[in-house]
Amino acid sequence: MRTKKLLVAALSALMLVGLFGCSKEKSTEPEVVPFEVVREALDNYLSSGQAPVITAQALFDNMNDGDTSNDYFVLSVRKPEHYVKGHIPGAINILFKEVAKPDNLKKIPKDKKIVTYCYTGHTGMMAATALNAMGYEAYDLKWGIMSWTKNQEARVISAFNEDTDAHDFPVETKVNTAEATHDLPSLSFVTAKDNDEIIRQAADHALSTMTPVISAQALFDLLNDGDSSNDPIVVSVRKADHYAIGHIPGAINIFFRDIAKEENLKKLDPDKQIVTYCYTGHTGELAATALAMLGYNATNLKFGIMSWTKNQSVRATAAFSEDTDAHDYPIHTGSNP
Numbered sequence: 001m002r003t004k005k006l007l008v009a010a011l012s013a014l015m016l017v018g019l020f021g022c023s024k025e026k027s028t029e030p031e032v033v034p035f036e037v038v039r040e041a042l043d044n045y046l047s048s049g050q051a052p053v054i055t056a057q058a059l060f061d062n063m064n065d066g067d068t069s070n071d072y073f074v075l076s077v078r079k080p081e082h083y084v085k086g087h088i089p090g091a092i093n094i095l096f097k098e099v100a101k102p103d104n105l106k107k108i109p110k111d112k113k114i115v116t117y118c119y120t121g122h123t124g125m126m127a128a129t130a131l132n133a134m135g136y137e138a139y140d141l142k143w144g145i146m147s148w149t150k151n152q153e154a155r156v157i158s159a160f161n162e163d164t165d166a167h168d169f170p171v172e173t174k175v176n177t178a179e180a181t182h183d184l185p186s187l188s189f190v191t192a193k194d195n196d197e198i199i200r201q202a203a204d205h206a207l208s209t210m211t212p213v214i215s216a217q218a219l220f221d222l223l224n225d226g227d228s229s230n231d232p233i234v235v236s237v238r239k240a241d242h243y244a245i246g247h248i249p250g251a252i253n254i255f256f257r258d259i260a261k262e263e264n265l266k267k268l269d270p271d272k273q274i275v276t277y278c279y280t281g282h283t284g285e286l287a288a289t290a291l292a293m294l295g296y297n298a299t300n301l302k303f304g305i306m307s308w309t310k311n312q313s314v315r316a317t318a319a320f321s322e323d324t325d326a327h328d329y330p331i332h333t334g335s336n337p
Contacts, residue, residue, distance in 0.1 A: 034190040035294060038133070038202045042260040042290045045132040052125065052256075053142040053282055059115055060148075060329050063089070073112040075099075077127045078119060078145070078156075086154025086331040088117065088145075093335075096123040100130050100204035110136055117141035117148070119157050122212050122300065125285040130203035133293065134196070140282060143320055150326050154333075160303050160320040166310050169220050171246035178233075178252045180266035185295030206292035212285065213302035214275055220308075223250070232273040235259075237287045238305070238316070246314035248277065248305075256283040260290050270296055277301035277308070279317045 054072075062072055076087045077096035087093065094104045096118065108114065114136055118124035124140040131138040141147065146159040158164075189205040192198045223231055236247045237256035247253070254264045256278065268274055274296055278284035284300040291298035301307065306319040318324075 032193055032195070032198070034187040034192075034198045034202070035184055037195050037198045038187065038190075038293055039260050039262065039265070041133045041135075041199050042293065045129075046257045046260055046286075046290070050132070050137070050139075052128070052140060052286055053121070054115055054139040055142050056147040056325075056327050056329065059088075059141060060327070071112075072115045072139075073109055075108065075114060075116045075127065076118075076145075077116055077123055080335075082119075082156045084333060084335050085156060086145075086149065086151055086333050087337075088148055089330055089332045090337050091117070092337055096127045097208045099127045100134070100200055100207050102200070105134070105200070108136065114138040115141055118144045119155070120144045120146060120160065120303070121280070121282050122285045122302065125282050126207055126210075126212060126289045129286045129289040130207055130293070133290075134199050134203055142282065143280075143325055146320070147325050148327060148329050149331050150322070150328055151331060154331050159322060159326065160306070162310070162319060165216075165303055165307050166319070167216050167220070167308060168310055169216065169308050170249060171309055171311065171314050172249045173244065173246055175244070176250060176252045178267035180263050182266050182269050184262070184265055185270040187295050189295075202293040206289055210288070210292040211299045212288075213281070214299050215302050216307040219248075219275055219301060223248075232275045233268060235268070235274060235276045235287070236305075237276050237278050237283055242279075242316040245316065246309070246311065248308060251277075254287075256287045259287040260294070265294065268296060272297070274298040275301055278304045279315070280304045280306060280320070 074088050074091035076083050076091045076093045080093055083093040098104055116124040116127040116138055121140060121142055121144045124144055128138040128140040146155050190198050190201045192201055234248050234251040236243050236251045236253045240253055243253040258264055274291055276284045276287040281302055281304045284304050288298040288300040306315050
């Protein structure tokens with residue numbers, strides 16, 4: 001009897017050890033780090049080589065090729081009152097700030113390519129960036145609705161104008177560098193544990209809180225107000241050879257496809273405002289949105305380098321032209337697609 005009792009006690013002890021051992025093993029599982037989940041999703045998209053934009057001509061041709069099976073799902077992210085004034089035929093309307101809301105995502109198919117569009121290409125790119133991070137395949141309409149129609153009532157706001165939107169602010173060719181010494185942000189606005197929901201919450205935070213653009217005049221004034229403490233970090237996301245030709249004074253260079261790589265993020269102070277810029281405003285907005293999803297205070301230079309300088313060598317690409325970039329494609333009015 002004594003031997004039997006000892007055997008039972010020993011078995012019980014072994015079971016307890018096993019239970020505690022399992023508990024200990026579970027506690028050593030790697031913790032989900034929201035920042036890394038979002039960073040990896042963005043970097044996978046940016047590294048894929050997917051084009052950021054689609055032209056109005058390419059979208060029009062797709063919609064009129066006689067094959068409805070390959071049609072893009074078109075999403076206007078403009079204000080509802082502007083959508084009713086004129087929109088691309090078939091487009092549905094979700095304001096850019098609300099694209100990542102769960103109820104709105106249910107309206108957007110994951111089995112079709114998506115084209116987002118806004119007024120000038122900026123907030124359309126914000127929506128496209130967020131959708132791509134969430135696993136959709138989305139493209140921003142280059143130049144927004146001003147490339148689709150010349151109807152000013154449908155456009156609502158003015159297209160880029162060389163006389164009023166472009167400046168002759170100084171540029172430099174000095175190479176500015178930044179050391180990868182900064183801590184990475186902690187995404188306090190993310191509460192989810194599931195990867196998909198983590199990315200959705202980060203996208204919703206960026207779309208609903210970030211300031212989409214800063215004008216060239218406002219950036220110039222900020223950099224030249226005599227108070228260096230409020231200077232933003234300016235990041236050119238253009239190609240290195242174009243950065244070398246000329247850039248905004250003090251700007252560092254991180255190509256837009258590399259903006260979500262950890263070694264580059266550590267070059268950016270999460271406690272300072274960041275202003276990104278590109279050629280026309282599109283990939284600059286992509287980079288700013290990615291940074292906002294990662295917890296940075298980021299905005300984008302409206303119209304890119306073409307708003308900062310009229311120097312064509314520095315611009316490297318042509319600015320928006322009413323004659324070559326704007327079309328007179330059909331539009332629909334009213335609240336229905």
